[in-house]
Amino acid sequence: MTSEESINLLAVVIDTNPIAWATAAQDSRCPLDFGRVLEQLLIFINAHLALRFDNELVVIASHTNQSLFLYPPQLSDTDQPPDASSKPANTYKQFFDVNQAVIKTLKDLITESKSPEDVDDKSMLAGSLSLAQTYINRIRRANDPTPLQSRILILSVSPDLPSQYVATMNCIFAAQRVGTRIDVCRFRGKHYGEESVFLPQACHLTGGLYMEIPEAENLLQYLLYAFLPDPYMRSVLCLPEKDQVDFRAACFCHKTVVDVGYVCSVCLSIFCSVSKQCPTCQTQFGGQ
Amino acid sequence: MSHTLKPPKRKSSAKGIGAIDIDDDEGHDLMGASGQGYSWEEEYKRSWDILQEDEQGSLQGVVASIQQQLKRRRLHRDTATVQRGIIRHLYLVIDLSRAMAELDLKPSRIECTMRLAEEFIGEYFDQNPLSQLGIIITRDGLAEQLTELTGNPTDHTSALQKRSNREPKGEPSLQNALELARTSLAHVPSHGSREILVLYASLTTCDPDNILDTLESLKRECIRVSMVGLSAEVQVCRTICRETKGTYNVVLNEMHYKDILFENIPPPVATAQRTASLIQMGFPTTRTYEEPTLCACHHKLIRKGYVCPRCSSTVCEIPTDCPVCSLTLVSSPLLARSYHHLFPVENYKEIGWAGVLSTMPKHCFSCLVPFHGPPQSMSHRRLSTAGNTGGGTAIGIGSGRFECPKCKEQFCLECDAYVHDVLHNCPGCVNR
Numbered sequence: 222m223t224s225e226e227s228i229n230l231l232a233v234v235i236d237t238n239p240i241a242w243a244t245a246a247q248d249s250r251c252p253l254d255f256g257r258v259l260e261q262l263l264i265f266i267n268a269h270l271a272l273r274f275d276n277e278l279v280v281i282a283s284h285t286n287q288s289l290f291l292y293p294p295q296l297s298d299t300d301q302p303p304d305a306s307s308k309p310a311n312t313y314k315q316f317f318d319v320n321q322a323v324i325k326t327l328k329d330l331i332t333e334s335k336s337p338e339d340v341d342d343k344s345m346l347a348g349s350l351s352l353a354q355t356y357i358n359r360i361r362r363a364n365d366p367t368p369l370q371s372r373i374l375i376l377s378v379s380p381d382l383p384s385q386y387v388a389t390m391n392c393i394f395a396a397q398r399v400g401t402r403i404d405v406c407r408f409r410g411k412h413y414g415e416e417s418v419f420l421p422q423a424c425h426l427t428g429g430l431y432m433e434i435p436e437a438e439n440l441l442q443y444l445l446y447a448f449l450p451d452p453y454m455r456s457v458l459c460l461p462e463k464d465q466v467d468f469r470a471a472c473f474c475h476k477t478v479v480d481v482g483y484v485c486s487v488c489l490s491i492f493c494s495v496s497k498q499c500p501t502c503q504t505q506f507g508g509q
Numbered sequence: 510m511s512h513t514l515k516p517p518k519r520k521s522s523a524k525g526i527g528a529i530d531i532d533d534d535e536g537h538d539l540m541g542a543s544g545q546g547y548s549w550e551e552e553y554k555r556s557w558d559i560l561q562e563d564e565q566g567s568l569q570g571v572v573a574s575i576q577q578q579l580k581r582r583r584l585h586r587d588t589a590t591v592q593r594g595i596i597r598h599l600y601l602v603i604d605l606s607r608a609m610a611e612l613d614l615k616p617s618r619i620e621c622t623m624r625l626a627e628e629f630i631g632e633y634f635d636q637n638p639l640s641q642l643g644i645i646i647t648r649d650g651l652a653e654q655l656t657e658l659t660g661n662p663t664d665h666t667s668a669l670q671k672r673s674n675r676e677p678k679g680e681p682s683l684q685n686a687l688e689l690a691r692t693s694l695a696h697v698p699s700h701g702s703r704e705i706l707v708l709y710a711s712l713t714t715c716d717p718d719n720i721l722d723t724l725e726s727l728k729r730e731c732i733r734v735s736m737v738g739l740s741a742e743v744q745v746c747r748t749i750c751r752e753t754k755g756t757y758n759v760v761l762n763e764m765h766y767k768d769i770l771f772e773n774i775p776p777p778v779a780t781a782q783r784t785a786s787l788i789q790m791g792f793p794t795t796r797t798y799e800e801p802t803l804c805a806c807h808h809k810l811i812r813k814g815y816v817c818p819r820c821s822s823t824v825c826e827i828p829t830d831c832p833v834c835s836l837t838l839v840s841s842p843l844l845a846r847s848y849h850h851l852f853p854v855e856n857y858k859e860i861g862w863a864g865v866l867s868t869m870p871k872h873c874f875s876c877l878v879p880f881h882g883p884p885q886s887m888s889h890r891r892l893s894t895a896g897n898t899g900g901g902t903a904i905g906i907g908s909g910r911f912e913c914p915k916c917k918e919q920f921c922l923e924c925d926a927y928v929h930d931v932l933h934n935c936p937g938c939v940n941r
């Protein structure tokens with residue numbers, strides 16, 4: 222099947238962890254401005270919608286304590302429909318709707334956030350990926366039997382969260398199973414966006430693209446040239462590839478990376494040394 | 510034919526013992542929903558009977574059967590956190606006797622079986638990445654090993670695709686097949702499970718010896734035997750499965766065949782006798798070579814490979830055992846692939862109409878599909894008309910809201926199925 226016949230769904234997951242963005246904004250070498258990034262992202266989203274009339278879109282914010290659909294807007298009784306009269310005359314309706322919805326929901330999210338003291342420095346990446354995938358599943362079923370080409374673009378600055386490891390991996394396998402590619406656009410500066418272990422694995426396993434953006438000023442160029450093309454186009458483009466993917470594992474006991482480890486045959490926990498009992502599942506190990 | 514066991518001396522018939530003791534305690538809901546019975550009972554396949562337009566011209570019958578299918582899958586989920594034998598060794602035994610040539614399953618028993626077996630193998634390795642599988646066929650009173658126990662799905666599927674391996678003839682020998690599987694399973698490490706899954710079409714077996722002796726040795730060696738019957742229930746099969754703690758089911762039709770075959774994909778609950786142990790495993794790093802190099806496993810030229818952390822030889826794919834130092838080579842994502850068996854998502858509870866409050870969310874938590882309002886006057890209106898407002902989710906059956914007992918978020922039926930079958934994360938629970 223060619224890409225002509227299928228519906229193209231783009232899911233964008235924006236990391237909105239305020240602490241990570243605040244750190245990035247104060248970085249001495251290359252400060253990162255959330256507003257600038259959002260502007261460029263919206264242009265990219267509009268470009269996706271402009272490519273074909275039936276391109277589908279979902280935007281999700283991955284916040285510190287929840288994940289939130291930014292687009293499509295959630296139904297609720299109190300909201301009145303967006304004010305159509307405020308739309309500039311020469312703006313395409315769909316662009317306007319998307320931009321309004323994303324900006325409005327983001328503003329609400331940020332104003333209702335707790336005071337800085339009790340905000341955790343984490344991002345609900347696994348939660349957002351789960352929402353993205355159930356949404357993709359809904360669109361896939363609604364359009365059956367027309368094939369759906371789906372992909373998830375993650376804009377990420379937060380550090381990995383080891384407690385979300387299993388959930389994140391489950392998301393990656395689910396994506397792999399239904400053929401959803403995961404692309405990652407990671408911001409890296411001197412004091413933010415440290416090396417991620419989960420995200421390159423996500424891209425590697427789903428056939429997506431992993432890119433570290435050194436300067437957010439020309440983010441739009443990366444978005445339009447690397448992340449916008451569909452899989453067929455990408456196969457003929459010359460894109461940077463992450464050549465080394467680390468498949469080593471961290472032991473459950475000390476969280477150190479091991480290349481030869483011991484694995485419990487019952488629960489598959491990884492350890493760096495031999496013991497009599499599995500600390501994870503309490504199984505006693507028989508003699509050899 | 511080095512794998513072939515001794516030729517049959519005696520022909521024992523299992524049919525006489527009580528063959529038509531049909532097990533259909535699971536069949537009722539399916540039969541009620543779609544009007545299908547056992548395939549072999551139907552002289553003609555009247556598929557148009559299933560499709561029934563209601564007065565508005567919508568295809569209620571189809572929708573109902575899909576709904577029923579989803580519901581059935583919900584009921585079958587087992588989410589208790591139990592120890593499971595994640596490292597499995599399974600022999601798939603396929604009956605290739607004349608009985609396989611029958612046409613009651615469409616297009617024929619053999620075609621249907623082979624197609625499902627290939628799907629089964631793919632799914633088995635997807636869900637049990639550290640496990641191994643082998644294939645044994647039985648025909649002409651003999652058992653023959655098509656593939657050894659390996660972890661490579663393509664070995665098995667290509668063996669099944671060979672034409673000569675798809676030609677049913679003669680009588681099957683259940684005993685020979687079980688003995689062959691038993692002797693091959695004798696050498697597997699004690700931390701892994703030992704299982705045999707038999708797809709059996711015949712009502713008879715042609716055995717060299719007393720099959721109950723084989724059953725005793727199977728029990729002694731803790732081998733679990735499960736069977737899928739294609740015709741009718743056979744007493745000896747039921748006995749073997751019961752005694753070895755396996756499952757035994759007889760198929761109703763093609764869809765049911767797939768259901769019961771695929772119930773063997775999640776790892777079985779570990780039996781107490783299995784000794785647990787720590788297995789040494791290596792986590793190789795990927796390496797890209799400037800000049801092509803030979804892989805240690807197939808002696809092919811490769812540019813990209815995995816380097817064994819113990820002996821530094823290069824292999825072209827993982828998981829595998831290092832061909833030089835025999836260290837088990839895996840990757841951490843591969844181990845993570847099995848974690849969902851250990852931490853399953855709890856089953857969601859369906860909320861009845863009586864429990865739906867006006868303050869509850871108007872849409873599914875995870876896919877935003879709107880929930881239906883309650884039918885205006887539920888007692889007076891028939892279910893079929895209540896369904897007309899429906900856009901796809903649960904029609905007329907319940908409120909279509911499914912609640913996670915942990916996070917109390919509400920989901921639609923589609924999301925419930927997707928979360929439990931594919932995603933293995935509760936979208937509500939991972940967001941807090």
Ligand SMILES: [Zn+2]
Pocket residue numbers: 472473474475476477492493494
């Ligand atoms: Zn350790």
Ligand SMILES: [Zn+2]
Pocket residue numbers: 485486487488489490499500501502503504
């Ligand atoms: Zn354990």
Ligand SMILES: [Zn+2]
Pocket residue numbers: 804805806807808809824825826
């Ligand atoms: Zn090789």
Ligand SMILES: [Zn+2]
Pocket residue numbers: 817818819820821822831832833834835836
């Ligand atoms: Zn080695």
Ligand SMILES: [Zn+2]
Pocket residue numbers: 355359873874875876877878920921922923924925
């Ligand atoms: Zn849903």
Ligand SMILES: [Zn+2]
Pocket residue numbers: 913914915916917918935936937938939
């Ligand atoms: Zn939950």
